[in-house]
Amino acid sequence: MTFTELGVDQDMVDALATKAITDPFPIQTQTIPLALSGQDIIGQAKTGTGKTFGFGLPIIQRLGPDPAPGVQALVVVPTRELAVQVTEDLELATSNRPTTVVSIYGGKAYEGQIEQLKAGAQIVVGTPGRLLDLAGQRLLSLSNVREMVLDEADKMLDLGFLPDIEKLFAQTPPTRHTMLFSATMPGAIVALARRFMNRPVHIRATDPDEGLTQANxxxxxxxxxxxxxxxxxxxxxxxxxxxxxxxxxxxxxxxxxxxxxxxxxxxxxxxxxxxxxxxxxxxxxxxxxxxxxxxxxxxxxxxxxxxxxxxxxxxxxxxxxxxxxxxxxxxxxxxxxxxxxxxxxxxxxxxxxxxxxxxxxxxxxxxxxxxxxxxxxxxxxxDIPQGTKGRVVAPRAAAPVTAPAASEPTEGEATAPAEKTARSRSRRRTRSGGATQSSGPQQQAHAEHAPGSGAHDGSGPQRRRRRRGGSRPTPSA
Structure with missing residues (x-):
């Protein structure tokens, strides 16, 4: 079947076609006709089976081609990332009509979300905490909600959102059209459905060969x-x-x-x-x-x-x-x-x-x-090609052993710390009055190669050594 044969408005069919979405998935085929008629639905399906359009297209169509300003549809999801995902899908479906979708979730500034609500957004997609927060501040009214969807209800149960869900239901009209989607059906979700839904139809969308692990x-x-x-x-x-x-x-x-x-x-x-x-x-x-x-x-x-x-x-x-x-x-x-x-x-x-x-x-x-x-x-x-190694670019260059003259500095990140380290070592040894650069074979070798170390290599004057005890010149009286 096509989306048109399922009864979806042509403007939404055209919008989906721009993203090459033309053939409905099983959950959409079973859900859309019932949802368009106003039937409450419990949809049991895993993520990735296309359920967003299964509930999204009906609620958009039931709001009408030019809905009045104000929140009339509420989609509750368990996470911020899913809120963004669902919003993007609904925005695609509404791209040829004036219906506006807004995401409401925590971790983001209030101002932009509040502005969209005040501008008259008709569909809200959000997480329970931020929805209740804005509702408590009287910045979000759910009193005119006609369409309500709970997506991934079992995940919301796992995350402890069930009390918040009940509070959201209590703020919506009892005559609303409700759809609930969940991969599994624990007892608490079944009890929630019985309490807040009106004779829902249970739709289970699975492939015939689907076992505990997907065959594909x-x-x-x-x-x-x-x-x-x-x-x-x-x-x-x-x-x-x-x-x-x-x-x-x-x-x-x-x-x-x-x-x-x-x-x-x-x-x-x-x-x-x-x-x-x-x-x-x-x-x-x-x-x-x-x-x-x-x-x-x-x-x-x-x-x-x-x-x-x-x-x-x-x-x-x-x-x-x-x-x-x-x-x-x-x-x-x-x-x-x-x-x-x-x-x-x-x-x-x-x-x-x-x-x-x-x-x-x-x-x-x-x-x-x-x-x-x-x-x-x-x-x-x-199916990894033979001879494949563990990187696709050359490794970062190591710090060079020698550095260019001071008059020709380079921009390499590894060179500057090496120079700084060599100079600081030289200064520490000189100021302490202890061993000089030639006090050991390793230090001598380092001093011969480190730039700015003060080692005599025939290219400049040799640094005067400071001696301990009475070797220093005595100032005249």
């Missing part, structure tokens, strides 16, 4: 050594057909270190982790989506909301804590019916974790293969 993802598990991981990753990033890649690390420090290492090796890498400001995280995500950066390094929490369809590889730099975390990570690839590759490194001390994940997800790989950056199976498994 190739899973590779290696027992790797910590000191060799960067080299292995650098070679994987040069595999044939490698597109956008997400690398997961356990800590923020590891993410920051890895992005610096890969950048030095010549790869276009960016990081998303908790030590970065919201603006820095948004810039990194925007660069990744646009293809300006093709490697994104993330921690688990920061990765929520990485919803990019063309990720070809996911690399677990460190093993996730459990099977659920594993599925969440590798689910960044193999999206929208495409294939993907997931590579997991297992440290020696984490073999017990892998044993539990292997059993829970029925991998049948109890013993990860010991793997080095030079292992032949690494190249064959991932």
């Amino acid at each position: 993802i190739k899973h590779l598990v290696y027992r790797a050594h910590a000191l060799d991981k960067d080299e292995v990753i650098a070679r994987i990033l040069q595999a044939e057909g490698r597109g956008k890649t997400v690398i997961f690390t356990r800590t923020k420090r590891a993410a920051a270190k890895l992005v610096e290492e890969l950048t030095d090796r010549g790869f276009k890498a960016a990081a998303v982790h908790g030590d970065l400001s919201q603006e820095q995280r948004e810039r990194a995500m925007a660069a990744f989506r646009a293809g300006k950066k093709d490697v994104l390094i993330a921690t688990d929490v920061a990765a929520r909301g990485i919803d990019v369809d063309d990720v070809t590889h996911v690399i677990n730099h460190t093993i996730p804590d459990d099977g659920e975390a594993y599925l969440h990570r590798v689910g960044r690839t193999g999206r929208a019916g495409k294939t993907g590759i997931a590579v997991t490194f297992v440290d020696w001390e984490d073999l017990h974790k892998w044993s539990l994940i292997n059993r829970a997800l029925e991998f049948g790989q109890p013993e990860p293969v010991e793997t080095y950056s030079s292992s032949p199976h690494l190249f064959s498994d991932l």
Whole structure:
């Protein structure tokens, strides 16, 4: 079926076509006709299955081609990154009509968000905390909301947002049209649906061959050594057909270190982790989506909301804590019916974790293969060209042994510190009245080569030595 056959207005069909979105996914095919009729819906689907347009197109269409100013639709999401993602999708769908979408989330200045609300934005996409904050300040009114969506409800439950969700529901009219989407259906989410929804229809969108792990993802598990991981990753990033890649690390420090290492090796890498400001995280995500950066390094929490369809590889730099975390990570690839590759490194001390994940997800790989950056199976498994090395640019130049004359300074970063160090050593020895530059073979050798050290090499006057005790001249009376 086409979007037109599902009953979607032509202006939105045309807007989606500009991004080559023409064929609806299963969740959209099942959701859109019911949602357009005003039916409350519980949609059970994983991220990456197209559910944003499944609820987005109906709520836009139900608001009308020229809605009155003021908030009439509310989409609640668990994370800032997902708020940005959903907003971008809805802005695409509304690009041919005057409907305005605004993102409301923490970590960003209030002023811009408040201005958009005052300007009459009709659709709000936001996280629970900031939504309640603005509502408490009477800067956001939910009293006229006709359409309400909870996206990734199970994630909001995990993050402790359930009380906030209930408060938001309480501020909306009871006659609203409500849709709830979640990958899983824990008891608390079912209870929430029963309390705030009106006879919802439960839609479950899964592929017939979908098991615990997606069939279109190739899973590779290696027992790797910590000191060799960067080299292995650098070679994987040069595999044939490698597109956008997400690398997961356990800590923020590891993410920051890895992005610096890969950048030095010549790869276009960016990081998303908790030590970065919201603006820095948004810039990194925007660069990744646009293809300006093709490697994104993330921690688990920061990765929520990485919803990019063309990720070809996911690399677990460190093993996730459990099977659920594993599925969440590798689910960044193999999206929208495409294939993907997931590579997991297992440290020696984490073999017990892998044993539990292997059993829970029925991998049948109890013993990860010991793997080095030079292992032949690494190249064959991932289609890495033979002879590939661990960097795509030459290493940074080391500090030169000799430096140019003082009259011809250079701009190299490594030269200046070397000169400064040599001069400071010379000054410290001279001022202390202790050993001179010739007091030892190593110091003598250093003094002969270090610029500005004062060593006599026949090119200038020799520095006068200061002697201890009575060797100094006595001033005349």
